[in-house]
Amino acid sequence: MSEKLVTITVDGRKISAPAGSRLLKVCLENDIYIPNLCYLEGMSDPPASCRLCLVEIEGEPGMVASCRCEIRDGMVVTSNSDDILKMRQVAFRLLVSTNDGHCNTCIANKHCELQQIAKFLRQPLRTKRLRHIDRDYPEIIDDHPVLMYEPKKCVLCGRCVYVCNQIPKGYKLDFARRGINTIISFYGSDLDPSSRDCEGCLACTEVCPVGALSSKKKWSRFIAEVKLKQEQKAARQSSD
Amino acid sequence: MLEQLLAGLEPSERAAIDDEELQILKDVEAEMPVFAAERSQLLPILQHIQGRHGYLPKLALQMVADYLGVTIGKVYGIATFYNQFKFNPPGRNPIKVCLGTACHVKGGEIILENFERRLEITEGQTSPDREYSLERVACIGCCALAPAVVVGDKVEAYVTPSKVEGIITEIEVRKAMAAREQERNEAANG
Ligand code: SF4
Numbered sequence: 001m002s003e004k005l006v007t008i009t010v011d012g013r014k015i016s017a018p019a020g021s022r023l024l025k026v027c028l029e030n031d032i033y034i035p036n037l038c039y040l041e042g043m044s045d046p047p048a049s050c051r052l053c054l055v056e057i058e059g060e061p062g063m064v065a066s067c068r069c070e071i072r073d074g075m076v077v078t079s080n081s082d083d084i085l086k087m088r089q090v091a092f093r094l095l096v097s098t099n100d101g102h103c104n105t106c107i108a109n110k111h112c113e114l115q116q117i118a119k120f121l122r123q124p125l126r127t128k129r130l131r132h133i134d135r136d137y138p139e140i141i142d143d144h145p146v147l148m149y150e151p152k153k154c155v156l157c158g159r160c161v162y163v164c165n166q167i168p169k170g171y172k173l174d175f176a177r178r179g180i181n182t183i184i185s186f187y188g189s190d191l192d193p194s195s196r197d198c199e200g201c202l203a204c205t206e207v208c209p210v211g212a213l214s215s216k217k218k219w220s221r222f223i224a225e226v227k228l229k230q231e232q233k234a235a236r237q238s239s240d
Numbered sequence: 241m242l243e244q245l246l247a248g249l250e251p252s253e254r255a256a257i258d259d260e261e262l263q264i265l266k267d268v269e270a271e272m273p274v275f276a277a278e279r280s281q282l283l284p285i286l287q288h289i290q291g292r293h294g295y296l297p298k299l300a301l302q303m304v305a306d307y308l309g310v311t312i313g314k315v316y317g318i319a320t321f322y323n324q325f326k327f328n329p330p331g332r333n334p335i336k337v338c339l340g341t342a343c344h345v346k347g348g349e350i351i352l353e354n355f356e357r358r359l360e361i362t363e364g365q366t367s368p369d370r371e372y373s374l375e376r377v378a379c380i381g382c383c384a385l386a387p388a389v390v391v392g393d394k395v396e397a398y399v400t401p402s403k404v405e406g407i408i409t410e411i412e413v414r415k416a417m418a419a420r421e422q423e424r425n426e427a428a429n430g
């Protein structure tokens with residue numbers, strides 16, 4: 001089956017791709033980086049909740065989320081104007097204003113998508129321009145036989161919920177609560193024997209863009225390493 | 241439905257279910273067919289359970305999930321969206337601390353914290369002996385009495401940390417008196 005190709009222009013560059021592809025995907029595949037957190041390839045109905053992937057399209061008012069936008073022939077897209085940068089920065093600041101990760105001791109340090117986006121948008125991970133809101137969350141939620149979750153690092157992108165629900169069988173994690181208190185929950189995983197099979201899946205931990213969701217095994221290994229390094233450092237300092 | 245569910249539990253989990261909860265679960269199972277097994281019935285079912293039993297036990301949520309063919313995570317996610325649903329059994333002395341605007345301004349948070357410390361539970365929880373449960377509520381219409389607390393169905397006005405102590409002591413004293421009364425009756429009858 002041959003797909004109809006259309007041509008669009010992004011930042012002055014002509015790109016051909018199958019009609020109806022998501023603009024975000026097309027850009028990423030052509031090395032035009034657009035920050036994104038909540039999109040995953042294959043989503044039929046992207047939630048478009050992070051608002052980091054905003055672009056401008058000629059003839060359309062305002063900015064649009066490129067993850068939801070399907071390309072049309074002749075579309076003219078701007079992804080790198082100052083206005084876009086500013087809007088993305090606002091979205092980013094809102095996102096981190098409730099975030100409380102400690103990168104130094106985080107399992108995702110140096111391969112975290114939030115860190116990469118911060119760099120790209122030239123924004124600190126702790127913004128001073130918005131009041132920081134401490135959400136009343138525990139540091140760790142681990143009432144799942146295999147998984148553990150650090151709510152203060154979670155950006156609520158929903159990727160984990162999406163992939164988990166693509167898997168026909170097995171335990172299903174989901175959102176709970178609402179508004180600023182929204183959280184990912186393992187509720188009921190103790191009742192559901194299939195949650196023990198998560199060890200062989202771990203799909204949700206792989207799509208998590210930050211270090212909020214990990215397998216318990218991997219996490220405890222990582223923490224042991226961190227502790228060891230800290231001890232070694234302390235020992236070195238005291239011997240100096 | 242219930243039997244299967246219970247059979248699937250670890251022995252320690254099975255042991256954690258007391259008679260009171262088991263009764264509730266049986267009732268939930270018996271009442272379920274009143275509702276059509278359609279997703280649109282989720283909230284009515286949850287409201288029904290909440291109304292009859294004062295909270296939604298985890299196993300009841302699992303039964304609802306199985307009945308409607310959705311995951312328990314989904315049921316919990318939807319239930320936690322609304323304030324009306326509780327996930328812990330109500331205490332014999334439910335304490336509701338008002339955190340509406342007026343009470344908030346008058347230090348309702350501090351009162352809540354005092355109760356939390358005194359009862360060693362956090363907001364939304366019930367003490368292990370089910371004597372007390374603690375929750376926060378929005379304006380109860382007594383703003384002139386702020387900060388206000390409802391204990392059982394009695395409104396306590398101008399609550400201060402020392403009054404928190406007094407409220408609990410009063411309940412404890414009443415409890416002790418009732419226990420002594422009962423002992424005396426038993427002795428008289430036996
Ligand atoms: S490990 Fe797989 S089945 Fe288990 S919660 Fe994660 S995505 Fe779902």
Ligand code: SF4
Nearest residue numbers: 154155157158160208
């Ligand atoms: S746990 Fe990770 S994947 Fe899931 S919502 Fe939070 S940040 Fe996204």
Ligand code: FES
Nearest residue numbers: 036048050051067
């Ligand atoms: S990736 Fe488009 S809004 Fe999140």
Ligand code: FES
Nearest residue numbers: 338340343379382
């Ligand atoms: S705000 Fe507490 S009674 Fe109105």
